[in-house]
Amino acid sequence: MQPNSPLPAPRSHDENDREIESLEEFDHVAASGSLAGYRIQSVDLTDRTFALLGTDTTESVFLGCAMEPGAVAKVRAGGALVFPPIPGLPFDPYRGALYGPDELFAGLVDAGYDTTPDARTYRWYQETKSDGDIFASMLRSIHDDAVSDALDEHLAGARVVGVMGGHALERGSVAYAGAARLGRRLARDGLTVATGGGPGAMEAANLGAYAAPFEDGMLDAALELLSKAPLFTPSVTDWARAAFDVRRDRPGGGASVGIPTWFYGHEPPNAFATHVAKYFVNAVREDGLLARCNAGVVFLPGAAGTVQEIFDNATPNYYQSRGEPTPMVLVDRAHWTERLPTWPLLQALAADRPMAARIALVDSVDEVPRALAHLGAGAAS
Structure with a gap:
């Protein structure tokens, strides 16, 4: 697997930002002689x-930073709080940046999905969740x-x-291709x-943004190549490898965010979301x-899951007291009025509320950009 997708770029240091997330930022700040009050995240x-x-380390905090024993003793004596790296974990709890696909899928090509950091972290989660370990x-x-924190900085x-x-x-x-075209247009x-x-639909939208x-x-x-591995079952490895084949053939695609x-x-x-905010707690995600x-x-x-997301999004819109409700566009009239009649309930909730002017039901993905523009989202019509 070639590391050809864009990863989060190092930040240029803001003098008002008290977080240090790279060696370059550390060197820039340490050159002043003071790290007082800074938070240094997962920097070797x-x-x-x-x-x-x-360097002055008064009231600074070191989160998962590898240091020589003498340096640890000095910064602690200078007033710093030190959270040492945790050995043996398949993930970094103190990370200062979002994930990239190459990091999560490292080892995929040579040894298969089960060996990747993503799969190993899932197994760790399953084991520690079942034993109730408060440290985990x-x-x-x-x-x-x-x-x-990294997601807020990125967005x-x-x-x-x-x-x-x-x-x-x-x-x-056809629906997958339509979702991909939508992501590209947006x-x-x-x-x-x-x-x-x-x-599924999530990958398709990220693929479209990558293709933009x-x-x-x-x-x-890309759609033709991916169709050879249509689902992530029975083999996640084959499914993921097809995506990396697309990325290898056309490196440097457009950026988008995935939050799994x-x-x-x-x-x-x-593998098409170039910036990945992956969580353990689904409610937070x-x-x-x-x-x-x-x-x-x-x-x-x-x-x-999608029905839940509709009403999770509708709830703050319903109670919105300041500002504008977030535009909501439901796609596929038959799906949302007949198969899962969510639209009538959403309309009933919106009645006599400001959110009524910010919801729309359309027949196809091709109508979405115009709908968003009409609702005030700013997409081109």
Whole structure:
């Protein structure tokens, strides 16, 4: 597997930002002679002992930073709080950046999905969840909080549109291709596409965003290649390898966000979301995903999970007292009025509320950009 997808770029240091998440940021701040009050996240400082010995660390916090014993003793004596790295974990609870597909799927090509950090972390989660270890629970909470912090930093100033839909949507289907075209159109309209980060409709939308910088034929070719492994069952390895084949053939695709969870660890994350905020706690993931979709949320056909997301999003819109409710667009009239009659209930909730002017039901994905524009989300019509 070639590391050809964009990963979170190192941040340029803001003098008002008290978080240090890379060696470059550390060197920049330490050159001033003071790390007082800074939070240093998961930075390998084993080669920075000399700098640490001569730097003020009053009220600083070191989260999972590898350091020489002498440096640890010095910074603690200087007033720092040190949370040491935790050996033996398949994940870093103090991470300062979002995941990338290459990190989560490392080892896929040579040894298969079961050896990847993503699969190993899911197994760790299953084991520690069942034994009720409070230390493991604390590590999961720290990890999820660190991921939320990294996600907020990544999305700062972005206009984010969420695309929700069922995980069972097959590659090679007309609906999958439609979801991919939608993701491409939204990305080309200047919006940041965010999904639940899994397979099916979520993968399709992330694929479309990945395809956005390329000529239209790139997406057609990708859809053809992916159709050879339509589902993540029976082989996650084959399913994921097909996605990495697309990325290897056309590196440097457009950015988008995936927000999956190890709670549903039997569902792998998709490889087309270039920035991945993966959580242990599904409730934090669900609420966080919807809360960050400030330019609207599109609901493609889905089952129980998608219905839950519709009303999770509708609830704050219903009680909105200041600002504008988030635009909501439901796609496929027959699905949402007949098969799962969610639309009539949503309309009933919206009656006489400001959110009534911010919801729409459309027949196809091709109508979504115009609907979002009409609802005030800012996508091109």
